[in-house]
Amino acid sequence: MDRFLFLTLDGLSRGAVYAAFALALVLIWRAGRIVNFAQGAMAVAAAYVAYSVTAATGSYWLGFGAALLAGLLLGAVVDLAVMRLVDHRSPLNPVIVALGLVLLIQAVLGMVYGNEYLPAQAPFSRTAMTVGGTAVLSPYDLFVFATVGVVVAALVWIFTRTAIGLRMRAAAFAPEVSRLLGVNVGGMLTLGWALASGVGALAGMLVIPTELGVHPHAMDLVFVTAFTAAVIGGLDSPPGAVVGGLGVGLLLSYVSGYAGGDLIPLAVLALLLTVLLLRPGGLFAAVTARRV
Amino acid sequence: MSGDLLTVETLAAGYGPVPVLHDVDLRVPTGTIAAVIGANGAGKTTLLRTLSGMLRPTSGRILLDGRDLRGTPVEQLVRRGVAHVPEGRGVIGELTVEENLRLGALWRRDRADAARALDEIYELFAPLATRRRHLGHQLSGGERQMLALGRALVGRPRLLLLDEPSLGLAPRVVAQTMALLRRLRDDTGLTVLLVEQNVRSALAVADQGIVMSLGRVVLAAPAARLRDDADLRHAYLGF
Numbered sequence: 001m002d003r004f005l006f007l008t009l010d011g012l013s014r015g016a017v018y019a020a021f022a023l024a025l026v027l028i029w030r031a032g033r034i035v036n037f038a039q040g041a042m043a044v045a046a047a048y049v050a051y052s053v054t055a056a057t058g059s060y061w062l063g064f065g066a067a068l069l070a071g072l073l074l075g076a077v078v079d080l081a082v083m084r085l086v087d088h089r090s091p092l093n094p095v096i097v098a099l100g101l102v103l104l105i106q107a108v109l110g111m112v113y114g115n116e117y118l119p120a121q122a123p124f125s126r127t128a129m130t131v132g133g134t135a136v137l138s139p140y141d142l143f144v145f146a147t148v149g150v151v152v153a154a155l156v157w158i159f160t161r162t163a164i165g166l167r168m169r170a171a172a173f174a175p176e177v178s179r180l181l182g183v184n185v186g187g188m189l190t191l192g193w194a195l196a197s198g199v200g201a202l203a204g205m206l207v208i209p210t211e212l213g214v215h216p217h218a219m220d221l222v223f224v225t226a227f228t229a230a231v232i233g234g235l236d237s238p239p240g241a242v243v244g245g246l247g248v249g250l251l252l253s254y255v256s257g258y259a260g261g262d263l264i265p266l267a268v269l270a271l272l273l274t275v276l277l278l279r280p281g282g283l284f285a286a287v288t289a290r291r292v
Numbered sequence: 293m294s295g296d297l298l299t300v301e302t303l304a305a306g307y308g309p310v311p312v313l314h315d316v317d318l319r320v321p322t323g324t325i326a327a328v329i330g331a332n333g334a335g336k337t338t339l340l341r342t343l344s345g346m347l348r349p350t351s352g353r354i355l356l357d358g359r360d361l362r363g364t365p366v367e368q369l370v371r372r373g374v375a376h377v378p379e380g381r382g383v384i385g386e387l388t389v390e391e392n393l394r395l396g397a398l399w400r401r402d403r404a405d406a407a408r409a410l411d412e413i414y415e416l417f418a419p420l421a422t423r424r425r426h427l428g429h430q431l432s433g434g435e436r437q438m439l440a441l442g443r444a445l446v447g448r449p450r451l452l453l454l455d456e457p458s459l460g461l462a463p464r465v466v467a468q469t470m471a472l473l474r475r476l477r478d479d480t481g482l483t484v485l486l487v488e489q490n491v492r493s494a495l496a497v498a499d500q501g502i503v504m505s506l507g508r509v510v511l512a513a514p515a516a517r518l519r520d521d522a523d524l525r526h527a528y529l530g531f
Contacts (some may be wrong), residue, residue: 180378181399
């Protein structure tokens with residue numbers, strides 16, 4: 001029972017990161033109908049910025065802030081300099097371009113930083129605290145929960161309570177009508193990319209210290225896992241991404257705890273296949289609104 | 293005379309290599325309602341899309357209050373005082389009534405007046421006030437019409453472009469819409485250019501009738517003349 005509790009809490013902590021990363025994918029999908037396969041590589045690039053800043057200043061938090069900023073900027077640049085120039089008539093074009101971007105970013109990072117794992121610092125202890133003899137959460141897990149919670153709350157607030165959020169939603173649902181109402185649709189798309197990439201960078205910063213360290217491929221499996229979570233939740237649904245992320249985190253924690261950690265990549269792919277076969281629209285896919 | 297709010301001179305436009313509008317000239321005096329009528333495929337919707345900048349003219353000029361509108365990005369048009377209610381009304385079904393309305397006034401700097409305009413719309417269209425939290429796609433056709441018009445009016449436009457306002461609506465709702473347009477013209481000096489296949493209701497409200505056929509303006513005449521002159525009606529409108 002203790003083990004079950006531990007695996008559950010640990011799974012939720014991993015799941016929170018998947019949720020954030022899945023949310024980033026959903027944001028771009030909603031804004032521009034693109035699955036951003038370069039999300040993982042972009043997050044790694046931001047993590048390398050953090051590594052450099054932290055190495056230069058000795059401050060984890062300066063590096064953390066720099067990563068978020070780099071994530072936001074990189075998202076805007078990818079939209080303006082790459083995606084905007086791609087012919088979107090075939091949905092395959094942006095996908096191929098995003099995959100190319102993955103190769104480019106990973107190659108450049110490898111050239112600059114080398115293809116070795118670099119140590120990634122965690123700002124809090126990763127040793128689980130014990131309550132009444134049972135290992136529960138580490139201070140770092142609490143940090144992950146709090147950070148993801150703040151990001152989710154901030155996104156909800158931006159999209160439902162602010163004028164800019166209303167513009168972003170309108171631009172995504174009805175670009176032409178929105179332009180007629182004075183909304184700068186292109187600007188909203190760039191903002192959506194920046195926000196999503198910032199959230200992706202944050203998820204990367206949270207997950208990388210729990211694994212082997214910073215590496216050009218550090219986010220590859222996280223990307224596949226979060227993509228699975230996003231598809232489970234329905235690519236269109238932000239709440240679905242959060243629930244999907246937490247669910248996948250739990251499942252993988254149980255798989256790793258009861259069946260062995262080596263099975264995780266296999267479990268992720270099996271889950272993705274199952275979902276795509278049984279419910280490709282996702283569990284939370286909204287009934288498509290009647291066109292008006 | 294108070295002059296023409298909208299002047300279109302030798303306008304030509306089309307989709308890619310396919311020309312649709314040829315040599316279109318028209319004038320809409322300030323504070324009047326002009327109805328562009330004509331059969332399906334006459335180029336009425338294309339005309340509106342060109343006026344609001346969604347389609348780039350291949351030649352000709354579009355003057356609003358004497359200033360050329362060409363080169364004004366679509367999203368800047370509301371700031372010049374032009375509201376365009378597109379074909380199918382463009383209610384965003386995924387947003388609530390309130391969000392749709394707020395969207396129409398977001399560009400305005402004068403937030404206090406924007407809030408006042410929103411209240412006025414809820415007074416003007418009482419059914420909307422009771423359905424603020426409903427999503428756009430939950431509304432009936434008549435309510436969507438109110439929402440589309442309200443969303444255009446919260447921006448306090450000088451020129452209202454309407455694409456087929458009567459399409460798919462009950463005759464009673466069409467009559468209400470037309471009466472509202474007449475009232476807005478009389479009370480606020482709003483200028484309206486509407487495109488209609490429903491010739492009778494369009495001419496009932498309009499000051500000027502502009503008949504289009506195959507992408508050209510074939511006749512522009514006072515609406516009363518088109519209503520009353522049977523020969524003219526036969527020749528140009530076929531009834």
